[in-house]
Amino acid sequence: MKINDNGRIGNVNPYKKSGESTFAQAAGKKGKAKDQVEISAEAKELLGAQGNRTEERSLRIDQLKSSVVSGTYHVDAGKIAEKLLPYLK
Numbered sequence: 001m002k003i004n005d006n007g008r009i010g011n012v013n014p015y016k017k018s019g020e021s022t023f024a025q026a027a028g029k030k031g032k033a034k035d036q037v038e039i040s041a042e043a044k045e046l047l048g049a050q051g052n053r054t055e056e057r058s059l060r061i062d063q064l065k066s067s068v069v070s071g072t073y074h075v076d077a078g079k080i081a082e083k084l085l086p087y088l089k
Contacts, residue, residue, distance in 0.1 A: 039047075067073040 064073065
């Protein structure tokens with residue numbers, strides 16, 4: 001007598017069937033609709049305003065890099081301590 005007979009009639013794998021139907025649905029929807037993204041005028045305006053900041057920021061970063069490379073960059077320990085103090089209380 002075989003207990004573990006996999007060739008029985010009516011042997012059903014519910015996960016296989018659900019996966020096949022999901023795949024068929026996805027294939028059917030593939031050509032019908034496409035996702036679209038629109039950027040509002042307000043968002044475009046904000047992005048334009050940030051353009052000036054990014055230029056200023058890149059200049060500041062370049063200045064900091066050059067001072068670190070030349071060895072003239074100085075870290076103010078007092079300012080660091082003031083910023084860390086609220087987290088330690």
